[in-house]
Amino acid sequence: xxxxxxxxxxxxxxxxxxxxxxxxxxxxxxxxxxxxxxxxxxxxxxxxxxxxxxxxxxxxxxxxxxxxxxxxxxxxxxxxxxxxxxxxxxxxxxxxxxxxxxxxxxxxxxxxxxxxxxxxxxxxxxxxxxxxxxxxxxxxxxxxxxxxxxxxxxxxxxxxxxxxxxxxxxxxxxxxxxxxxxxxxxxxxxxxxx
Numbered sequence: 001x002x003x004x005x006x007x008x009x010x011x012x013x014x015x016x017x018x019x020x021x022x023x024x025x026x027x028x029x030x031x032x033x034x035x036x037x038x039x040x041x042x043x044x045x046x047x048x049x050x051x052x053x054x055x056x057x058x059x060x061x062x063x064x065x066x067x068x069x070x071x072x073x074x075x076x077x078x079x080x081x082x083x084x085x086x087x088x089x090x091x092x093x094x095x096x097x098x099x100x101x102x103x104x105x106x107x108x109x110x111x112x113x114x115x116x117x118x119x120x121x122x123x124x125x126x127x128x129x130x131x132x133x134x135x136x137x138x139x140x141x142x143x144x145x146x147x148x149x150x151x152x153x154x155x156x157x158x159x160x161x162x163x164x165x166x167x168x169x170x171x172x173x174x175x176x177x178x179x180x181x182x183x184x185x186x187x188x189x190x191x192x193x194x
Contacts, residue, residue, distance in 0.1 A: 030063060
C-alpha cells in the first residue's frame with residue numbers, strides 16, 4: 001500500500017478507483033477504506049462484490065483476508081473464482097475460465113442492480129472484465145453514491161496465452177476510469193485525482 005491512507009471524510013460521497021500491478025496493495029487499501037466506512041456506521045449501506053481468486057503467492061486475495069465483514073455488510077462472492085492467466089496452459093483454457101468467471105459474477109451484479117446500496121465496494125473487478133460486460137459493471141458503479149473499486153493494471157500478468165484478455169482488461173479499465181472522482185495508481189504514487 002506504500003503508506004496510502006484515506007481519511008473517512010474523503011471516502012464518502014466519491015467514487016474511487018484503485019489500480020496497480022500484482023502485489024501493490026490494491027486489496028489491502030480497499031479493505032482499509034471499507035473498514036473506515038464500517039467503523040463510521042455505514043455497514044447496512046454497503047455491498048461488497050468480491051471477485052478475487054484466492055491464490056497462494058500474493059496474487060489475488062479476497063477482501064476478507066484483510067477485514068472482518070461477516071454480518072456487517074452485504075457480501076456477494078461467487079462460489080468459486082478462477083485466475084485465467086495463472087491457471088491455464090492454453091488459449092482455449094484462458095477463454096473458458098474467463099467465461100466461467102463472467103457466468104458466475106453476472107448474477108451478483110444483477111442482484112446489486114435490483115437492490116443497490118448507497119455504497120459499493122468491488123474487489124478485483126478485472127476478473128470480470130476479462131469476458132464480462134463493462135457496461136453492466138458501469139451501471140453498478142453509477143447506481144451507488146460512494147464506490148471503492150480496485151482493478152489490476154500492470155505488466156506482470158500480460159501473458160494471456162494469446163487469448164486477448166489482457167488487452168480487453170486494460171481497455172475496459174481505461175474506459176471505466178472516466179466514472180471515478182479519484183484514481184489511485186499504486187504503480188506510480190502519489191495517486192492522481194481525475
